[in-house]
Amino acid sequence: MATEHLCLELHEVQIFETEAKVNTRKQGAQKEEVVCAYLLSKGIRVCEQNFRSRQGEIDIIGYDGEYLVFFEVKYRSSGSKGTAAEAVGYAKQKRICRVADYYRVVHHCMEDTPIRFDVVAVDGENIAWIKDAFAYLAWR
Numbered sequence: 001m002a003t004e005h006l007c008l009e010l011h012e013v014q015i016f017e018t019e020a021k022v023n024t025r026k027q028g029a030q031k032e033e034v035v036c037a038y039l040l041s042k043g044i045r046v047c048e049q050n051f052r053s054r055q056g057e058i059d060i061i062g063y064d065g066e067y068l069v070f071f072e073v074k075y076r077s078s079g080s081k082g083t084a085a086e087a088v089g090y091a092k093q094k095r096i097c098r099v100a101d102y103y104r105v106v107h108h109c110m111e112d113t114p115i116r117f118d119v120v121a122v123d124g125e126n127i128a129w130i131k132d133a134f135a136y137l138a139w140r
Helices: 002-041 090-106
Strands: 045-053 056-064 067-076 115-123 126-130
Touching (some): 002 067, 090 115
Parallel strands (some): 067 115
Antiparallel strands (some): 056 067
């Protein structure tokens, strides 16, 4: 009887964790849509959302004037795990650069097209657009 009860509790925890992941993804997708609308209102020509390759994903790709910009959107509902901008560390930056390289090849972007890596941090309801948030990280 005690083993049966424990299995039921573990199953309930697994369902809760799965639902939490789905809710987090859903909330992230909603925030990306809000950010996309924000960027459009600031004059960004959005080319693509959620561009994926084997190396990873870029949330939003667009043009800011002549710059081809790769946007990483980060959301934090509270500051308990740090700010949204702090969540884009070196490994994530490197991954974004790899996906950007792939995007530029697939879309035949000229080598002289200026590129930029921006982060749009959403902390609660506040949006902070950090232009040129990090430099391109070459393959190593």
